[in-house]
Amino acid sequence: MTNPVNLLDLDLDGLAAFCEQLGEKRFRATQLFRWIHQRGVADFGQMSDLAKSLREKLAGHAHVTALPVISQHESKDGTIKWLFDVGGGNAIESVFIPEDDRGTLCISSQAGCAVGCRFCSTGHQGFSRNLTTGEIVAQLWFAEHFLRQHLKTDERVISNVVMMGMGEPLQNYDRLVPALRTMLDDHGYGLSRRRVTVSTCGVVPIIERLAQDCPVALAVSLHAPTDELREHLVPLNRKYPIDELLRTCTAYLAHAPRDFITFEYCMLDGVNDQPEHAQALIALMRQHGADGLRAKFNLIPFNPFPQSGLVRSPMPRVQAFGKLLNEAGIVTTVRKTRGDDIDAACGQLAGDVQDRTRVQERMARRRTVVLYPVPADAAQRKVVS
Ligand code: SAH
Numbered sequence: 488m489t490n491p492v493n494l495l496d497l498d499l500d501g502l503a504a505f506c507e508q509l510g511e512k513r514f515r516a517t518q519l520f521r522w523i524h525q526r527g528v529a530d531f532g533q534m535s536d537l538a539k540s541l542r543e544k545l546a547g548h549a550h551v552t553a554l555p556v557i558s559q560h561e562s563k564d565g566t567i568k569w570l571f572d573v574g575g576g577n578a579i580e581s582v583f584i585p586e587d588d589r590g591t592l593c594i595s596s597q598a599g600c601a602v603g604c605r606f607c608s609t610g611h612q613g614f615s616r617n618l619t620t621g622e623i624v625a626q627l628w629f630a631e632h633f634l635r636q637h638l639k640t641d642e643r644v645i646s647n648v649v650m651m652g653m654g655e656p657l658q659n660y661d662r663l664v665p666a667l668r669t670m671l672d673d674h675g676y677g678l679s680r681r682r683v684t685v686s687t688c689g690v691v692p693i694i695e696r697l698a699q700d701c702p703v704a705l706a707v708s709l710h711a712p713t714d715e716l717r718e719h720l721v722p723l724n725r726k727y728p729i730d731e732l733l734r735t736c737t738a739y740l741a742h743a744p745r746d747f748i749t750f751e752y753c754m755l756d757g758v759n760d761q762p763e764h765a766q767a768l769i770a771l772m773r774q775h776g777a778d779g780l781r782a783k784f785n786l787i788p789f790n791p792f793p794q795s796g797l798v799r800s801p802m803p804r805v806q807a808f809g810k811l812l813n814e815a816g817i818v819t820t821v822r823k824t825r826g827d828d829i830d831a832a833c834g835q836l837a838g839d840v841q842d843r844t845r846v847q848e849r850m851a852r853r854r855t856v857v858l859y860p861v862p863a864d865a866a867q868r869k870v871v872s
């Protein structure tokens with residue numbers, strides 16, 4: 488064996504193959520996987536039911552390394568946002584959103600994004616690179632085990648994961664799927680498929696692959712009822728127009744864990760929020776509804792950032808738009824803005840890290856306070872704000 492492997496990169500099958508390479512029985516992988524993901528242990532020496540010889544072998548060939556935390560901010564409403572260093576001056580963000588009976592973690596799939604949607608600060612930032620499986624999983628691994636200590640509980644804290652942070656998850660598919668499998672695995676995080684949501688701007692052929700490989704809940708960022716308008720907002724629409732996208736969504740339902748697809752619609756003042764847009768959307772949904780598409784809409788009030796040149800729709804207009812859809816029988820909700828005071832709302836993620844020089848400066852300053860790599864006792868450390 489050559490370079491040590493970060494075990495966060497491997498789903499259970501991958502870990503079993505790795506154990507075999509080490510000359511160990513596959514079932515050892517299950518024990519190891521549980522230590523890492525269920526108990527948050529990174530130090531092989533602490534894995535008391537593994538033979539000493541295996542622990543020594545592991546120490547020579549593997550490691551469990553999360554991402555360095557650049558900063559952590561806690562909102563008044565309990566939302567927590569972490570900025571993680573992924574090297575080369577790039578940073579990604581994850582957000583924990585506590586609600587009555589659940590805890591949702593919003594995680595990133597890429598540093599930046601190549602799609603370039605007009606209303607998205609990640610899109611404006613451009614594409615830096617795909618995250619590895621380990622970097623996707625590390626966000627959950629760290630957050631779950633940090634929060635258990637922070638909230639002083641042995642119970643699972645994160646009940647839902649949404650891939651709605653930075654990046655287009657379906658443009659990083661090969662790394663995404665093992666990460667999803669680790670989230671779903673009973674020996675990992677044991678999340679049900681309905682509690683793991685992939686959000687996509689509509690990469691049609693990859694939605695088809697997801698349906699076969701790992702059909703979790705699907706959210707599709709629609710934002711417009713016509714190709715002309717959608718192309719303007721989501722450039723990928725030129726490649727995969729609305730009709731094709733919606734037909735693919737209908738086919739996905741045969742595999743999906745829920746009996747509807749969630750459509751996200753970012754409300755932009757004067758752009759896509761008029762009654763005629765709602766009417767066109769209703770007509771579109773009726774047309775595809777006749778073919779079996781079942782949909783719920785989530786209206787997201789636009790979170791402005793300086794370079795966008797766009798404005799959030801006034802709340803009464805968002806409500807009126809939702810009312811038209813609901814009256815037409817399309818279940819529509821308006822997304823509550825959470826973590827506003829810490830810039831953790833949709834599309835605001837890493838809005839403040841576009842200047843890479845500044846990121847590097849901040850990292851250098853903050854690494855003195857936040858330990859690297861993130862230790863299991865991170866919760867006892869000081870929170871940087
Ligand atoms: N790339 C994926 C997932 C990440 S974006 C996708 O586009 O679906 C997650 C959600 O945040 C998307 O629905 C996106 O449209 C929305 N979003 C992006 N920028 C936003 C902003 N400035 N205000 C409100 N929502 C935004």
Ligand code: SF4
Pocket residue numbers: 600601602603604607608609610611652653654655688708
């Ligand atoms: Fe990328 Fe999603 Fe932002 Fe569009 S909205 S630029 S697909 S992260």
